[in-house]
Amino acid sequence: MSALKGTLIVELAERPCGEYCGKLLADFGAEVIKVERPGGSPTRKMGPFKDGIAGPERSTLFAFFNTNKKSVVLDTANPADCARLAALLARADALIDDHAKPFMAHEEVARRFPRLVHCLITPFGQGAPEDWQIAGPLGVINAGGWAWHTPSETPPDKPPLKGAGRFLPDYEAGIDAALCVASSLYRQKRTGSGQFVDIAEVEVQINRVDCVLGRMLAGEQEPSHARTAYDMGGPAAAFACKDGFLYIFMTTKGHWKGLRELMGDPAWMAEFPEDWLEFSCTPVRVDLFRQHFAGWAGTQEKHVVSELGQKLGVTIVPVNSAADLPGNIQMQHRGFFQKLTHPVLGEALYPTASYRMSKTPVTLTSPAPALGEHDGEIA
Amino acid sequence: MPLPDRGGPLAGVRVLELTKVWAGPYTGKYLAHLGAEVIKVESRTNLDEMRAYGGVDLDAAPYFLSINQEILSVQVNMKTPEGLDLVKQMVARSDVVIDNIRGGAMERSGLDYASLCKIKPDIIQLSIKMWGNEGPLAYQTGYAPCFAALSGLNYLVGHEGEVPRGMNIRYGDSTAGAYAALAIVAALNHRETTGEGQFIDLSAVEAMTSLIGDSLLSWSVTGEVPQADGNAHAEMCPHGAFPCADGTWISIAAENDAQWVALASALKLETPEAHATLAGRQADRHAIEAAIASKTVAWDASALGEHLRALGIPAFRSMSSLDLCSDDWLWQRGGYRMVSDHRNGTRPIIGPSWRMEPDEAKIERGAPLLGEHNDYVYGELLGLPPGDIADLKLRKVID
Numbered sequence: 001m002s003a004l005k006g007t008l009i010v011e012l013a014e015r016p017c018g019e020y021c022g023k024l025l026a027d028f029g030a031e032v033i034k035v036e037r038p039g040g041s042p043t044r045k046m047g048p049f050k051d052g053i054a055g056p057e058r059s060t061l062f063a064f065f066n067t068n069k070k071s072v073v074l075d076t077a078n079p080a081d082c083a084r085l086a087a088l089l090a091r092a093d094a095l096i097d098d099h100a101k102p103f104m105a106h107e108e109v110a111r112r113f114p115r116l117v118h119c120l121i122t123p124f125g126q127g128a129p130e131d132w133q134i135a136g137p138l139g140v141i142n143a144g145g146w147a148w149h150t151p152s153e154t155p156p157d158k159p160p161l162k163g164a165g166r167f168l169p170d171y172e173a174g175i176d177a178a179l180c181v182a183s184s185l186y187r188q189k190r191t192g193s194g195q196f197v198d199i200a201e202v203e204v205q206i207n208r209v210d211c212v213l214g215r216m217l218a219g220e221q222e223p224s225h226a227r228t229a230y231d232m233g234g235p236a237a238a239f240a241c242k243d244g245f246l247y248i249f250m251t252t253k254g255h256w257k258g259l260r261e262l263m264g265d266p267a268w269m270a271e272f273p274e275d276w277l278e279f280s281c282t283p284v285r286v287d288l289f290r291q292h293f294a295g296w297a298g299t300q301e302k303h304v305v306s307e308l309g310q311k312l313g314v315t316i317v318p319v320n321s322a323a324d325l326p327g328n329i330q331m332q333h334r335g336f337f338q339k340l341t342h343p344v345l346g347e348a349l350y351p352t353a354s355y356r357m358s359k360t361p362v363t364l365t366s367p368a369p370a371l372g373e374h375d376g377e378i379a
Numbered sequence: 380m381p382l383p384d385r386g387g388p389l390a391g392v393r394v395l396e397l398t399k400v401w402a403g404p405y406t407g408k409y410l411a412h413l414g415a416e417v418i419k420v421e422s423r424t425n426l427d428e429m430r431a432y433g434g435v436d437l438d439a440a441p442y443f444l445s446i447n448q449e450i451l452s453v454q455v456n457m458k459t460p461e462g463l464d465l466v467k468q469m470v471a472r473s474d475v476v477i478d479n480i481r482g483g484a485m486e487r488s489g490l491d492y493a494s495l496c497k498i499k500p501d502i503i504q505l506s507i508k509m510w511g512n513e514g515p516l517a518y519q520t521g522y523a524p525c526f527a528a529l530s531g532l533n534y535l536v537g538h539e540g541e542v543p544r545g546m547n548i549r550y551g552d553s554t555a556g557a558y559a560a561l562a563i564v565a566a567l568n569h570r571e572t573t574g575e576g577q578f579i580d581l582s583a584v585e586a587m588t589s590l591i592g593d594s595l596l597s598w599s600v601t602g603e604v605p606q607a608d609g610n611a612h613a614e615m616c617p618h619g620a621f622p623c624a625d626g627t628w629i630s631i632a633a634e635n636d637a638q639w640v641a642l643a644s645a646l647k648l649e650t651p652e653a654h655a656t657l658a659g660r661q662a663d664r665h666a667i668e669a670a671i672a673s674k675t676v677a678w679d680a681s682a683l684g685e686h687l688r689a690l691g692i693p694a695f696r697s698m699s700s701l702d703l704c705s706d707d708w709l710w711q712r713g714g715y716r717m718v719s720d721h722r723n724g725t726r727p728i729i730g731p732s733w734r735m736e737p738d739e740a741k742i743e744r745g746a747p748l749l750g751e752h753n754d755y756v757y758g759e760l761l762g763l764p765p766g767d768i769a770d771l772k773l774r775k776v777i778d
Contacts, residue, residue, distance in 0.1 A: 214445030
């Protein structure tokens with residue numbers, strides 16, 4: 001059983017944000033029909049590709065964002081195809097789009113399909129100046145402030161960063177969009193009517209930092225041009241170790257006590273007040289700590305030292321790479337990765353979802369569809 | 380007194396939250412901002428730390444006020460059997476229960492899923508923990524930057540050639556909270572169709588891992604372990620942030636060859652034949668980036684962004700906290716908005732990322748005073764007479 005079984009969603013989206021929204025809902029069991037232009041969604045042209053060779057069925061990016069979906073090809077410049085799309089919308093529950101210039105204006109969607117939930121994701125939201133809506137993920141994460149403040153403690157002469165991978169803001173926007181569509185579908189079940197949902201990708205970015213930026217808006221912390229304005233201070237940081245990197249987070253006397261034990265209580269640690277993290281965490285001490293700790297960390301193995309640390313109450317963790325994750329015993333226990341076979345990409349490990357649902361588990365039942373694979377299923 | 384009708388897609392849904400700090404409260408906030416009635420169970424004996432950070436007044440704590448708009452607050456001392464019983468009576472009248480408290484705490488209080496089902500058979504319960512509710516590593520604890528490090532996300536974030544220092548230390552909690560809200564609403568849909576509730580066990584680490592899903596699948600197919608790569612992009616060059624006047628920065632992406640030509644012309648860059656193709660530019664990436672930086676540094680970031688966007692090049696000022704707070708568009712569109720505030724009358728907050736039409740949920744009330752809704756919850760929901768409520772207060776069951 002799946003949570004959104006029986007729900008029909010039409011996806012006109014062609015960017016990762018809209019495709020992720022569709023994927024999240026498809027993975028809950030909704031029937032998501034991806035409508036693609038002749039030649040396919042632009043995301044089919046983005047790599048990495050199987051064996052480094054481009055092709056509509058060879059993109060790992062497309063394969064990830066489109067599991068559990070169907071694909072039909074329609075040319076919206078062709079009146080007959082437009083009529084087929086309209087017929088599809090007439091029997092659909094929701095429509096997901098992510099174009100600044102959508103296939104159909106939301107007023108018209110609301111008039112012709114009053115029961116439809118219509119979600120439109122754009123960089124700055126409806127009503128924004130046209131030239132702003134060309135922002136890609138790099139523009140969104142910079143316009144939303146996370147780039148400016150990433151990583152923590154970035155010096156002024158280093159560039160703001162785009163975050164992990166190419167599409168971090170797209171994932172974030174996709175989550176909020178899927179949440180709103182699911183909420184609106186719930187309302188549709190109760191009232192029989194639809195809603196227009198207007199998602200602004202930049203507003204997702206600022207919402208994620210509500211209790212930091214919100215205090216600045218309210219005048220409780222001074223906003224500034226400092227790159228460190230979101231930081232917390234303290235010694236928490238990533239360090240190189242023998243086999244990669246580890247991360248330590250410390251704020252309490254208990255953390256310090258545990259670390260002294262873990263490190264065998266070298267003489268330099270006795271120079272620090274026991275409660276320095278709480279009451280005298282000066283930049284000078286933080287620097288001194290980091291110098292000593294970096295030397296020691298270089299001799300440690302990330303998984304071994306993390307496990308020992310955790311047992312002593314020290315929040316020290318490995319900075320895991322992609323290759324570390326499938327072997328993680330907790331992820332294995334929870335079945336986070338799932339094997340799925342794609343006709344061209346072959347068998348591969350797919351991350352599933354962070355929420356284990358007791359009655360409606362998220363399951364990947366089909367790989368991303370071939371272009372137009374389900375053309376025959378629509379009239 | 381009945382509460383005002385706020386509308387919204389989740390109107391009529393009641394959520395009980397036993398949450399602290401950020402991830403769990405963010406879930407509650409998202410559901411409330413969609414119209415649900417969200418009741419936060421609180422107690423002076425076991426306060427949400429956010430009521431204490433940054434001040435001495437529990438009712439005016441900056442962090443707390445910045446998250447908990449449209450949340451109701453009820454006081455219950457869950458360390459007393461009577462208090463626990465009252466919480467169970469609240470569960471009986473709720474649709475959803477959320478917690479992100481210490482592992483094992485819900486079970487010890489008899490608030491595990493099996494017990495809640497006996498009270499309310501179709502209850503939806505969601506728990507957020509670093510590694511999830513059970514399993515071989517469930518004993519481990521950590522904070523958001525630990526989730527991000529463990530998840531594989533932080534490994535991909537860092538300046539070229541440096542230790543991957545990861546996302547800003549604040550990243551992680553809110554995203555985990557948003558995923559939790561999504562799972563809850565999916566479960567509400569399932570309950571509406573089938574009448575069946577369920578237990579949802581969310582791993583904050585896996586929430587972070589989900590955000591790099593495409594990189595992980597690529598690794599599984601190609602065998603190449605993705606690395607922290609600064610602002611580099613395999614399919615766009617240039618792609619990055621460049622210094623402007625007065626310490627500001629601008630992000631510029633050339634999504635195709637035509638945008639590169641337009642950019643080079645706008646900035647009066649040299650354009651050797653080799654740079655006409657993406658491969659040629661990638662081979663010379665650092666030199667191209669340095670050349671761009673040498674030109675952008677004379678520009679004001681906002682003016683340059685406007686200039687380049689008019690040519691079709693996605694170029695955006697990298698926003699500082701001061702830039703964000705003074706951004707006209709965010710104020711104008713409702714990205715920021717005002718809610719009520721007990722001390723100052725009104726307070727600006729960060730609004731939701733969505734607008735809905737029709738029937739958007741109203742967001743008007745700021746975060747609650749501790750116990751502000753005691754009378755509503757005990758009187759209206761549980762139907763206790765005023766004398767009983769006064770007695771519970773006297774005996775510090777309501778504290």
